[in-house]
Every structure is written in structure tokens, then in C-alpha cells.
Amino acid sequence: MATAAIPKIELTKRTKLGKTATLADRRAGKMPVVIYGHKVDPVHACADAKAMTEMLHHHAHLVEASVDGAVEPCLIKDVQWDHLGSKIIHVDMARVDLNEKVTVTVEIKFVGEPKGAKAAGAFISHPVSELEVNCLATNIPEEILVDVSNLGVDETLTAGEIKLPEGVELESDPELIVAAVEIAQEEVEPEAAADAPAEPELIRKPAATDEAPADEKKK
Amino acid sequence: MPLMPKRVIFRKQQRGKIRGNATSGNYVAFGDYGLQCLGSGWLSARQIEAGRVAARQFVSREGKLFVRVFPDKPISKKPLETRMGKGKAEPEFWAARVRPGTILYELTGVPRDVAVRALTRVAHKMPYRCRFVERRHV
Numbered sequence: 001m002a003t004a005a006i007p008k009i010e011l012t013k014r015t016k017l018g019k020t021a022t023l024a025d026r027r028a029g030k031m032p033v034v035i036y037g038h039k040v041d042p043v044h045a046c047a048d049a050k051a052m053t054e055m056l057h058h059h060a061h062l063v064e065a066s067v068d069g070a071v072e073p074c075l076i077k078d079v080q081w082d083h084l085g086s087k088i089i090h091v092d093m094a095r096v097d098l099n100e101k102v103t104v105t106v107e108i109k110f111v112g113e114p115k116g117a118k119a120a121g122a123f124i125s126h127p128v129s130e131l132e133v134n135c136l137a138t139n140i141p142e143e144i145l146v147d148v149s150n151l152g153v154d155e156t157l158t159a160g161e162i163k164l165p166e167g168v169e170l171e172s173d174p175e176l177i178v179a180a181v182e183i184a185q186e187e188v189e190p191e192a193a194a195d196a197p198a199e200p201e202l203i204r205k206p207a208a209t210d211e212a213p214a215d216e217k218k219k
Numbered sequence: 220m221p222l223m224p225k226r227v228i229f230r231k232q233q234r235g236k237i238r239g240n241a242t243s244g245n246y247v248a249f250g251d252y253g254l255q256c257l258g259s260g261w262l263s264a265r266q267i268e269a270g271r272v273a274a275r276q277f278v279s280r281e282g283k284l285f286v287r288v289f290p291d292k293p294i295s296k297k298p299l300e301t302r303m304g305k306g307k308a309e310p311e312f313w314a315a316r317v318r319p320g321t322i323l324y325e326l327t328g329v330p331r332d333v334a335v336r337a338l339t340r341v342a343h344k345m346p347y348r349c350r351f352v353e354r355r356h357v
Binding site: 056057121185 | 223225226228229230240241242245246255257280281282310318319320327328329352354355356357
């Protein structure tokens with residue numbers, strides 16, 4: 001649970017905004033951050049990139065942001081990555097009241113070996129890796145543990161069947177499939193059919209040529 | 220059989236330019252591991268198919284393979300020893316446009332070491348530098 005200790009992050013206000021200043025900040029090992037919400041003007045700040053990345057890798061949702069000495073609890077709203085997905089380039093934070101309920105996405109962690117996974121060619125597929133939950137800002141779970149040990153072959157586990165920690169309500173669709181044990185099927189190589197067209201079909205047929213009427217006109 | 224669209228509006232397209240980095244399709248979305256392209260250009264349907272076959276043969280019947288790119292661009296080429304002019308040539312092959320960051324293939328249901336070896340084989344078939352990536356958890 002996140003209640004144990006709220007991670008703290010030191011931020012400094014950014015005076016210069018825009019592409020050039022942002023790039024300069026990133027080059028200097030800083031990460032641009034914006035803090036908004038609660039009908040207060042947004043604050044543009046920057047954090048130490050290393051500290052912020054480490055904090056985010058530990059699945060922090062609620063943080064205590066100290067902007068030039070003024071401390072306010074914030075929720076990590078959005079994280080932007082670079083094009084290769086290897087570096088975090090910007091973080092959105094929303095001001096939060098510690099007594100209000102918030103909707104956050106929490107990572108799922110699978111526990112146990114599915115009983116159906118022992119079958120030949122069986123594997124566990126998990127189309128989603130996060131769930132949306134609603135809970136108190138101080139009660140956000142770091143991760144949701146999902147026991148998949150009872151899953152047999154061709155059985156699925158939906159979001160509604162997951163036991164959530166106390167005080168945490170599910171926001172995602174309860175019918176959402178979280179995990180399934182599937183049997184890998186051999187791909188059938190489509191044989192090059194003799195009658196298969198070498199070119200795709202044209203959606204818009206070429207306009208019918210007015211040759212016949214034109215010929216008639218000539219005549 | 221290499222991939223190509225079933226239906227198109229126009230038979231031929233202009234060549235276009237591929238600028239910048241991938242802004243979509245640049246994270247592992249369906250599987251656990253992926254192969255990320257670090258170059259930009261066209262990836263022909265034959266190259267995509269060669270990569271798919273390489274991965275599929277390596278992991279045999281295990282796991283699930285996702286091909287994240289589709290060749291939807293017709294590339295035309297003039298025949299050899301043909302004089303210039305006389306209009307645009309006939310389509311020769313179909314290609315996908317890739318940019319640095321595009322995820323080409325994804326794998327799930329196999330151990331990490333198997334995925335690394337399978338996708339390394341696929342990378343050797345690709346005309347661009349590629350790297351192995353995992354689904355990110357932040």
C-alpha cells in the first residue's frame with residue numbers, strides 16, 4: 001500500500017518555457033513537470049530526471065511535490081516517453097486532496113503457475129497489464145496481485161473476478177479479460193491459390209469510358 | 220504468401236517522405252517482448268514475411284507472434300532497359316513505412332531467453348537496425 005510512506009520529490013519552478021528551454025533542461029539532467037488541478041493555476045517545474053525516473057519505476061502514484069519549498073500532494077497523471085520508449089521526457093501531476101477518492105491505473109502482477117499451463121503448447125496470455133481502480137488517494141495499491149493458479153486450459157479470468165484490496169473499487173469493465181490460458185495453435189500456411197488475384201481489388205472502379213458515345217458523335 | 224491489402228482506392232501511390240520518429244505503434248502493446256526498428260524507410264511485404272517465418276520456425280508451436288506492421292503502400296518500379304517517361308510504372312511490391320521506434324513484431328507465451336533468440340534471428344532479416352524491447356511497466 002502507498003499509505004506507508006509518500007515519496008517526496010524536489011521541484012524547481014521553470015522560468016523559461018518553450019522548446020529551447022525544455023531541451024536545455026533535459027540536457028542538464030532535469031525533467032519537465034507540470035502540476036495542475038483544484039482550480040489553481042498550473043505550475044511548470046522541473047525535477048531531477050534520475051530521482052523522478054527511479055520514483056516512477058517503483059510504481060509511485062501519490063507523491064509529495066515540493067515546489068520551491070511549498071509542499072503539496074500530487075497524483076501522477078501522465079508520463080510521456082521518447083520515441084524509443086527508453087526515457088521519460090515529461091510528467092503530468094494533478095493536485096489531490098488526501099481525503100478524496102481518485103481513479104488511477106494500477107499494474108497487475110500475476111501470482112502462481114496456472115494448472116492449465118502444464119499442457120503441451122499452453123501459455124498464459126494477458127491482454128491487459130493494468131486495471132483502473134477507484135480508491136482513496138492514500139490507499140492506492142502499488143500493484144494488484146492476481147492469483148492465476150486455478151486457471152485451466154481455455155479458461156479466462158475477468159477483471160470482475162479479481163479480489164481487490166479493501167477500499168479499492170474496480171473502474172474497468174468487469175467483463176474485461178485479464179488472463180487466459182491458451183494453447184498455441186500451429187499457423188496454417190495459406191497456400192498460394194492459383195485463382196488468388198495478384199493485385200488488390202479496386203474500391204472505386206475506374207469511370208466507364210465514354211468511348212462509345214464519343215465514337216457515335218464522331219460519326 | 221506476402222501480405223497486401225485486399226481492397227484499395229488507388230492502384231498507385233506517390234513515393235512520399237518518411238520524416239521523424241514513430242509517434243504511434245512504438246510500444247509493446249500485445250505481447251511481452253518486441254522487436255523495435257531503429258531506422259526509417261520501407262519494409263517490403265517479403266521482408267515482413269521472412270521475419271515472421273524466422274520467428275515462427277524458431278519458437279515452433281510455442282507462444283503467440285504478433286506482426287505489428289502491414290504493407291499498405293504500393294511501390295512501382297520501371298522495368299530494366301526502359302526509357303524514361305511513358306507514365307508511372309506498374310506496382311512491383313507492397314511496403315510498410317517504418318520510423319525509428321516502430322515495433323515490428325511482438326512475442327508472448329515464451330520465456331525471455333527464447334524470445335531474445337527468436338527476435339535476434341528476425342532482426343537479421345530486417346533491412347534496418349533493430350533492438351529487443353520488453354513491455355514497459357511504469
